[in-house]
Amino acid sequence: MRILITGGAGFIGSYLCEKYTKEGHTVLCLDNFLSGNLLNVRHLLGCRNFKLIRGDIRDFNLLERIGHDLDIIFHLAAQIHVDRSYVEPRLTYEINVIGTQNVLEIARIYDVKKVIHTSSSEVYGSAQYVPIDEKHPLDAPHPYGASKIAADRMCNAYVITYGMDISIPRFFNIFGPRQRDIGYGGVISIFTRRVLNDVPPVIYGDGKQTRDYTYIEDAARAFDLVLNHESRLEPINIGSGKEVSILDLANMIIELCDKKGRIEPVHVEPRIGEVKQLIADTRKAKKVLGWEVKYDFRKGLKAFIQWYKQFGQEERIQL
Ligand SMILES: NC(=O)c1ccc[n+]([C@@H]2O[C@H](COP(=O)([O-])OP(=O)(O)OC[C@H]3O[C@@H](n4cnc5c(N)ncnc54)[C@H](O)[C@@H]3O)[C@@H](O)[C@H]2O)c1
Structure with missing residues (x-):
């Protein structure tokens, strides 16, 4: 399979790059290094089926150039820090919302078989009841959470409008x-x-x-189960409970x-x-x-x- 992993040089994305490169898939790791680190993927650079692309999900032309023949997109690229979102709400919106929309649009244009969008428990805001299930109101109080809500909703709109296969694992802290x-x-x-x-x-x-904390190995396993699940998954909580x-x-x-x-x-x-x-x-x-x-x-x-x-x-x- 040809797999695009946005945010692949980040903490979580690098585990997915490693797993699918080792399994022999063609992996395109797209990252603008806003918070990514070459050290996370350096050990993969010698693999012929791994390609590191320094680029930005806000750059639609770039996505158009690399989006052909993709089977799968794992979408993780984001401005992920709550504190930074207070200081740079616009950057957070542009990456997390417009960037996500670009990724979805590429998936639509090129008929990508499956998109896995990484949501966050921060969309819920403070618990109105516990434990938080997937029907809990989306009430994020900060720009980061608000941008992740918008991104989730955009995924939903693409599912309803275009019948696309977009799954939304919603991770608690990893x-x-x-x-x-x-x-x-x-x-x-x-x-x-x-x-x-x-x-x-x-x-x-x-x-x-x-x-609620989940260890990275468990989180990576959850991504793989979502990928291999026979049907599209609406938001699904991934946490320890x-x-x-x-x-x-x-x-x-x-x-x-x-x-x-x-x-x-x-x-x-x-x-x-x-x-x-x-x-x-x-x-x-x-x-x-x-x-x-x-x-x-x-x-x-x-x-x-x-x-x-x-x-x-x-x-x-x-x-
Ligand atoms: N870490 C957690 O606890 C957690 C919990 C829930 C959800 N998530 C989600 O998981 C995803 C990955 O988070 P992470 O913890 O690995 O963070 P991270 O900061 O390590 O990874 C994000 C990656 O995205 C890249 N990036 C940022 N803006 C980009 C852009 N415009 N174009 C291309 N690449 C860009 C960064 O450089 C970085 O490598 C995010 O979508 C985040 O919202 C993380």
Whole structure:
């Protein structure tokens, strides 16, 4: 198969590039290196069936040039950081909404067999009830979440209007090796870096806000199940179904980095619009895909910290 992976040099996309390149498919990895890292895919550059394209999903002409004969598109390219979306809402909209629309349009023009669009639990906003199922209102309070809602809706419009095969796995927080924190970053990488460097983790508010974490290997398996599912999937939650508070997370990282008693988290003012509670109702994923997490959170966190100690602070390489 000929597979386009947008955002392929990013954290999650790089696992998909690796998997499908190793399986012998032709993989086109498209990335503009906004947050991507050459280190994530460098080991694939020697493979004849892997092609790295530095480019932007906002560039429709480029997509037109590379979109022919595609069988599958995994669409992951996005401005993914909530904080950055406060500062750069327009960039976030242009990439996440217009960029997604370009990808869908290419899929339509070239009759791509299947598109897998990566949605996010941030579309739900703070939980109005828990666990959050797929029918939960979409009530994101920040530009990132709003842009992901718009992208999901655009996928839906293409399904209804053109009968396209577009599936929408909706991931809760994903973590694991290759998740770095240069500039903006995931909370697990940020806390790990600080703690390893003897700097206390900073918690916005009381730290009782919760997230639902899935280890990257489990997330990659979910993508593959979606790909191989015989029919199109409407939004489907991919999460562990367990919540972890930010305070517990900080303390766990302190303990696993052997800094207990030496470092304490510090609390600052809460962030505007921060989502308070996220926990997935995972029944649909279990029933439809037969998917559930295999990695327990602590085991994943240990594996991540081990990786981070070795590679996490390497300088990012952009093309
Ligand atoms: N990490 C999570 O916890 C999580 C949870 C839910 C959903 N998601 C979604 O998964 C996808 C991948 O996230 P990630 O965690 O791997 O983040 P990431 O930042 O590592 O990956 C995003 C990639 O997209 C690239 N990109 C950004 N703008 C682009 C553009 N205009 N053209 C081409 N490439 C562009 C970036 O350079 C980066 O390599 C995103 O769509 C994100 O919304 C992530």
